[in-house]
Amino acid sequence: MPIEVLLAEDNEGDARLIKEIVSRCSVAVRITVAEDGEKALALLADPLFKPDLIITDMNMPKVAGPALLKRSNANGIPVVVFSSSTNPTDKAEALQLGARECVEKPIHLDEYTEALWKLIWKWTQRPV
Secondary structure: EEEEEEOOOOOOHHHHHHHHHHOOOOOEEEEEOOOOOHHHHHHHHHHOOOOOOEEEOOOOOOOHHHHHHHHHHHOOOEEEEEEEEOHHHHHHHHOOOOOOEEEEOOOOHHHHHHHHHHHHHHOOOOOO
């Protein structure tokens, strides 16, 4: 059974890159992209959609990361912020609102790939 990830990401290039990175792995990871927080919340409202992990950016259109965090924590799904924001206030707010972790998006591809995999594995490990 694939790992289900909801990616709330308004940057089309980042969303494409993340999908490309996970497609190269031997472990099945299915990424569902929501281009804004409103779409992410609509997906989470669907009882048939049960992601193992939510990866969100902080600065998104319609419903921003903080509001998404507030509303998605009720589902018990781990939420990780993967953002290019270097603002410590954003990070503190995300953690206060229930994000399990805040990871700054690295600039270099190898580091970006490694950071992405680390957070996916860390929060989706299933008992064997």
